[in-house]
Amino acid sequence: MGWNSVILYTQGNHDDPFSPHWVPRPPRYPLVRRASWFYTEAQFRAILFAVLRPPIGSMATLLHYPLCPFSRSIRLALAECGVEVTLTEERPWEWRPGFLELNPAGSLPVLLTKADCPISGSYAISEYLDETTSGDDETRGFRLFPGEALARAETRRLVDWFHRKFHEEVTAYLVDEKVYRRYGRNSGSPNIEVIRAGHENLRYHLAYLSHLADTRPWLAGEAPSFADLAAAAHLSALDYLGEVFWEDYEPVKSWYALLKSRPSFRPLLADRVAGFIPSGTYSDLDF
Ligand SMILES: N[C@@H](CCC(=O)N[C@@H](CS)C(=O)NCC(=O)O)C(=O)O
Numbered sequence: 340m341g342w343n344s345v346i347l348y349t350q351g352n353h354d355d356p357f358s359p360h361w362v363p364r365p366p367r368y369p370l371v372r373r374a375s376w377f378y379t380e381a382q383f384r385a386i387l388f389a390v391l392r393p394p395i396g397s398m399a400t401l402l403h404y405p406l407c408p409f410s411r412s413i414r415l416a417l418a419e420c421g422v423e424v425t426l427t428e429e430r431p432w433e434w435r436p437g438f439l440e441l442n443p444a445g446s447l448p449v450l451l452t453k454a455d456c457p458i459s460g461s462y463a464i465s466e467y468l469d470e471t472t473s474g475d476d477e478t479r480g481f482r483l484f485p486g487e488a489l490a491r492a493e494t495r496r497l498v499d500w501f502h503r504k505f506h507e508e509v510t511a512y513l514v515d516e517k518v519y520r521r522y523g524r525n526s527g528s529p530n531i532e533v534i535r536a537g538h539e540n541l542r543y544h545l546a547y548l549s550h551l552a553d554t555r556p557w558l559a560g561e562a563p564s565f566a567d568l569a570a571a572a573h574l575s576a577l578d579y580l581g582e583v584f585w586e587d588y589e590p591v592k593s594w595y596a597l598l599k600s601r602p603s604f605r606p607l608l609a610d611r612v613a614g615f616i617p618s619g620t621y622s623d624l625d626f
Contacts, residue, residue, distance in 0.1 A: 402429040402438065402449040405610040406518050406579060408510050409461040409502060410448040411572035416465055416565060418603035419481035420472040424450075432523030461502055465565050483565040494559040497551075497566035501573055505544055510573050512537025513582050518615065541577070545588045552590035563598075571598045575607055581618030585626065592626075600624050 401417065401424045403410030417424050429438055431447055442449045442459040450458040450467070458464050469483040484491045516529045516537070548570065551558045559566040574595060577583050585592040598604060608622040620626035 399424045399453060400427055400451040401425070402427050402441070402447060402451070404429060404431065404447055405612050406514055406576050406615070407431075407447050408506065408514070408569075408573040408576045409446075411575060411607055412461050412502070412565070412569045413448045413450065413464050414607060415568040415572060415603050416468055416483055418606070419568070419601075420468050420483070421480070422468065422472065430522065432519060461569070462498075465498070469565075481563065483568075485562040485564055486560065490560055494564040494566045497559050497564075498569045501566070501569040505570070505573055508540040509537050509544055510576065512540065513580065514576050517580055518612070521614070538582070541582065542584075545584070545591055548594075549588045549590045552594040558594070567594075567598060571595060571604075575599075575604075579610070579612070579617045579621050580615065581621075596624070596626070599626075 399417075399422060401410070401413060403414065403426055405428065414424075414426070429435070429447055429449075431438070431445055434445055438449075439445055441451070441457040444459060446460065448459075448461060448464060450464045452458065458467050465483055484494050486494075512533050516533045520527060520529055548558075555561075557563045557567050558570060574583055574591075585595070599608070611617065
């Protein structure tokens with residue numbers, strides 16, 4: 340599919356998500372890079388005959404990549420739930436056979452706990468943490484999915500918004516294009532049209548985030564939740580690359596500043612990725 344065949348939505352208002360005529364802006368560029376479509380025979384063998392080996396050592400290990408937003412959300416969730424982990428950097432585009440044995444999807448994050456088999460993907464890991472972190476409702480500090488059934492549904496809706504919709508429309512255009520595109524079989528220089536589309540999409544997502552941050556104490560309601568962590572994970576990866584126009588979205592900036600000052604955020608602010616210098620205010624709490 341070429342650039343010319345992208346459907347342009349001419350009706351409706353893309354810029355104001357609260358207008359009765361608002362229609363979501365469609366992704367403006369087809370996503371064509373999925374490393375997992377191109378396994379080698381050896382990698383397929385590794386997947387098919389995978390023997391799931393228990394991880395060595397007593398502490399849990401998280402396979403992650405510093406600018407992967409899904410890994411970031413889980414690092415935040417682990418820290419908020421008081422679970423100590425050893426971080427191991429994995430470069431998913433390298434398709435390391437040992438990694439594919441652990442997660443045949445070839446994607447991050449993967450959590451290796453002491454007792455159980457690998458837990459793959461932010462969805463499975465967040466639900467696992469919610470079910471297994473100790474303490475009753477009164478004694479446990481941060482709840483990833485707090486409240487009653489409806490409140491939990493709202494958290495899950497927003498996690499899906501950020502980890503699926505926001506990722507497809509913004510993060511995949513900006514982080515994948517600027518960072519992941521350097522590596523792997525489809526490596527090349529960033530496509531400026533894709534980056535422009537990511538910027539446009541980011542604006543309407545920031546408008547929606549502003550509305551949430553303005554009308555609720557936390558994104559999903561009264562209490563902080565995994566929805567805040569998922570959203571902050573995407574924004575922090577973009578912020579590392581200097582892509583977020585904070586000044587234009589004051590409520591988002593204030594909400595993000597609160598999260599950024601939590602102890603769980605500190606290790607993320609210390610991340611440095613070879614070849615990419617973080618934006619001037621990335622680790623600044625008074626940005
Ligand atoms: N649905 C997964 C998606 C994770 C994902 O796409 N991770 C990226 C890195 S940010 C990855 O590993 N991509 C390599 C691939 O999918 O081949 C989740 O929520 O954890």
